[in-house]
Amino acid sequence: MSTNFKTYRPYVSPFDPCKPILEKAYSTPPNLYMGFQPPNLPQFTPMEALRAGTLWKPLFDTWYGPLEPGGKGGLPQ
């Protein structure tokens, strides 16, 4: 199972003007790994699928911003 984001640690200079972000992250959604969609993948129920934006559970990925209360998922800020 692939992860929906990856992280890296950029170089931090001793003379950086702002407080450095030690770890940066970027999104790697599931479509990058699926190739041609295999048959018989698990599905959401129709009502769930309408809300999720996809019928297929393995294609679902979400994103919450740093300003949202209790926001999980997305990237660590």
Added chain:
Amino acid sequence: MWLYEKKLQYPVRVSTCNPMLAKFLIEQYGGADGELSAALRYLNQRYSIPDKVIGLLTDIGTEEFAHLEMIATMVYKLTKDATPEQLKAAGLGDHYANHDKALYYHDASGVPWTASYIQAKGDPIADLYEDIAAEEKARATYQWIINLSDDPDLNDGLRFLREREIVHSQRFREAVEILKEEQGKKKIF
């Protein structure tokens, strides 16, 4: 021909009066990687692509117009009751001077939409790779707009649209797989 259903693909709710979000959302309306660019790009590329993937471009291009309509609704709700003073405070004074509260196809910094945002190269692989890139760029744009927004209802709709970008990218990638498939592939030795 199109059939129009007078409802949105996903319900648009906006919970806080924050016209500044409209300024950011307009990036997905008339920006380079916005829904208008996507719809026009795919529907135009259909004519010069192998038959096997024309239907995919029709379906996705049509859905992009449904997304355009959702973005328009969000922008409209965020601006329709704002005073000129509020619009000015939200960074939309220049928009108001030119357009009142009308929507217009420009990006978040006011650059008007142009056809040079989209390409039709006539080469099926080149065109589909552009489409995949467009979906990933639109997905990233939704991420950054969500990061700028503290409106949970608005973000709910934006999350739906981001997921659709992922699904579209997946389908375009599958279209490439279909087109690059080796002919007569019964490789039995």
